[in-house]
Structures are given as structure tokens and as C-alpha cells.
Amino acid sequence: MNLKDKSVLITGGTGSLGKALTKYILDNHKDIKKLIIFSRDEQKQFLMAQEFPSNQFPQMRFLIGDVRDRERLKRAFKDVDYVIHLLAMKHVHLAEYNPDECIKTNIGGAENVIHATLETDVKRVVALSTDKACAPINLYGATKLTSDKLFVATNNITGWNPIKFSVVRYGNVMGSNGSVIPFFLKKRKDGILPITDPNMTRFNISILDGVKMVMHALEKAWGGEIFIPKIPSYKIMDVAKAIGPDCDYPIVGIRPGEKIHEEMITSSDSYFTYDLGKYYVILPPKSKWKIEEFINTFNAKKVPEGFNYNSYENTEWETVENLRNLIKSNKIKAC
Numbered sequence: 001m002n003l004k005d006k007s008v009l010i011t012g013g014t015g016s017l018g019k020a021l022t023k024y025i026l027d028n029h030k031d032i033k034k035l036i037i038f039s040r041d042e043q044k045q046f047l048m049a050q051e052f053p054s055n056q057f058p059q060m061r062f063l064i065g066d067v068r069d070r071e072r073l074k075r076a077f078k079d080v081d082y083v084i085h086l087l088a089m090k091h092v093h094l095a096e097y098n099p100d101e102c103i104k105t106n107i108g109g110a111e112n113v114i115h116a117t118l119e120t121d122v123k124r125v126v127a128l129s130t131d132k133a134c135a136p137i138n139l140y141g142a143t144k145l146t147s148d149k150l151f152v153a154t155n156n157i158t159g160w161n162p163i164k165f166s167v168v169r170y171g172n173v174m175g176s177n178g179s180v181i182p183f184f185l186k187k188r189k190d191g192i193l194p195i196t197d198p199n200m201t202r203f204n205i206s207i208l209d210g211v212k213m214v215m216h217a218l219e220k221a222w223g224g225e226i227f228i229p230k231i232p233s234y235k236i237m238d239v240a241k242a243i244g245p246d247c248d249y250p251i252v253g254i255r256p257g258e259k260i261h262e263e264m265i266t267s268s269d270s271y272f273t274y275d276l277g278k279y280y281v282i283l284p285p286k287s288k289w290k291i292e293e294f295i296n297t298f299n300a301k302k303v304p305e306g307f308n309y310n311s312y313e314n315t316e317w318e319t320v321e322n323l324r325n326l327i328k329s330n331k332i333k334a335c
Contacts, residue, residue: 001219003029012087013037014044067109073116106143129169138257166221171203175332185334224284242323265309274300
């Protein structure tokens with residue numbers, strides 16, 4: 001993708017994925033005009049600005065703001081070409097305990113991003129989803145499903161505006177803030193790795209692959225797609241054995257709203273799902289463009305009716321040894 005003389009804004013840009021996206025864009029698009037980090041945590045922005053100092057990265061900008069504040073977003077989006085919406089309240093158990101706050105940020109924030117981009121000159125928006133938005137059983141997943149639906153549906157009400165909205169959905173980002181691997185690395189020194197359920201499985205994607213997928217959607221989306229990667233699964237017990245083979249593994253039970261297995265495509269989604277080779281894509285039931293043209297352009301192949309993509313029945317799995325090597329190669333640290 002050519003970002004020469006373009007301005008990109010990342011909401012929630014101080015998180016793990018936001019920082020990885022920032023590094024990737026600056027490394028591969030040195031002629032970018034501006035890269036703007038938008039978030040409400042001034043301390044995280046202060047620390048990130050030290051990682052990307054202005055004397056080395058004059059393209060960088062840092063804006064304090066909240067996605068709940070539509071007027072602030074409109075001001076932030078002025079002269080911005082592309083918006084990558086990462087910001088969300090994402091901890092399942094905290095969302096269950098603070099439902100109003102989760103709704104205000106994940107749904108209200110999505111609405112504000114949509115309206116602010118429609119009222120400015122933003123050309124493309126990519127919103128980050130989660131596997132928990134697929135057949136959700138917790139509030140976090142339900143709010144992200146609603147957010148996904150809002151971004152997809154907005155493509156049909158843009159009128160004359162050529163802006164395009166798309167969504168990227170994937171599972172656990174390996175080593176991201178709040179994920180299980182940094183948690184286990186921290187607990188390893190105690191000799192105890194608490195296990196919620198020994199049968200639990202999860203999808204696994206590296207931060208770099210997550211970044212590349214966002215960039216793929218930013219470049220290739222026609223508007224309304226939900227992009228889903230083909231990625232391996234892991235068993236929670238294999239993660240524990242890879243990190244602390246000599247530790248004890250007490251079973252503590254699942255937390256409120258937690259699933260044993262995750263899902264990214266339901267059998268009901270299969271009627272709109274196509275195989276793109278490296279990715280799956282769920283196409284919108286209604287769009288401004290013709291599905292036949294999309295199929296021909298990307299050599300997309302329809303998945304069988306009833307197709308389901310979940311972490312339990314996946315055909316690709318991480319082994320204990322491979323997980324151990326990935327943790328070392330990705331330099332994942334305790335947190």
C-alpha cells in the first residue's frame with residue numbers, strides 16, 4: 001500500500017498492536033505525511049513518545065482524546081486519510097462487572113468514530129474486531145459484534161461519500177497486554193500456573209501477522225467485509241507446559257463470560273463467507289458492489305454451507321515446542 005503524503009490515525013494506538021502498527025508503518029512507509037496516535041492515557045503516550053522521538057520520527061503526532069467525545073474525534077480526523085480503530089474496553093470479566101462503561105466505549109465509541117469520519121474527509125476505516133464477537137456469550141463480545149455490524153452497515157448510508165468501512169477479526173494476539181502468555185511468564189516464578197479449564201483452546205496470531213492483516217484490509221477492502229485469518233489454535237495446557245513444565249497447574253475455573261473454545265465464523269456466517277487463500281472473508285449481505293466482481297477480482301471461493309471455524313476443530317495446532325520457540329523468538333516478557 002502506498003502511504004506517501006497520507007495521514008493515518010490509530011485510535012488506541014498506545015496498546016501492543018498500536019505500537020506494532022506504528023513501527024511497521026514507520027519502517028515501511030517513510031514518506032508518510034503524519035501518523036497520529038489517539039488515546040486517553042497520557043502516561044502511555046508519554047512513554048510511547050520516548051520510543052518514537054520527534055527528532056527521529058517527525059511524522060509522529062500524539063493526541064489525547066476519548067472515543068466517547070465525538071467533537072474531539074471530528075477535530076482529530078481533520079485532514080486524516082485513513083483511520084484504524086483499535087481502541088476498546090477488552091477484558092471480559094471487567095466488562096461483565098462494568099457493563100455501562102463497556103457499552104459507552106465499544107458501541108458509543110464506534111458510533112462516534114463512524115459519524116466523525118463521515119463528517120470529515122477520511123477515505124478508509126478499518127475497525128478491529130475479536131473472536132469473542134462471534135456467537136457472543138459475554139458483554140464484551142456482544143458490544144464488539146454490535147460495533148462490527150455498525151461499521152459494516154455504514155457502507156450503505158454513505159451516499160456520495162466514497163469512504164469505505166471494513167473489519168478485521170482475529171483471536172488472541174500472542175504476547176499482547178493482558179493475554180495469557182505474559183501472565184504465565186509472570187506467575188512462573190511462583191511455581192504455580194492457574195488453569196481456568198484444562199480443555200480450553202484459543203486461536204493464536206502473532207502481532208506482526210495481526211499488523212499485516214490490518215494493512216491488507218486498509219489496502220484491499222471494498223467496503224463491508226469482515227476479514228478473518230487462517231491461524232493455528234493452542235491448548236491452554238500446552239501453553240502452561242511450554243512456559244512452566246515444572247510448575248503446578250491448579251484448576252481455578254472459568255471467569256464470568258468466558259468460553260471454553262473460541263469461534264470466528266459460525267455456520268450461519270457460512271452463507272456469506274469466502275476463502276481468499278490466506279484469509280477468509282465474510283461479505284456483507286447488502287453492498288454497493290457486485291459479489292461476482294469481488295469473486296473474480298480476488299479469486300474468492302465460497303465455503304461449504306454449514307462451514308464453521310472454531311479453535312477446537314481447527315486443523316492447525318501449535319505444539320509445546322513450537323510455543324516455546326515462538327515465545328523466545330518474539331521476545332515476549334512477563335507483565
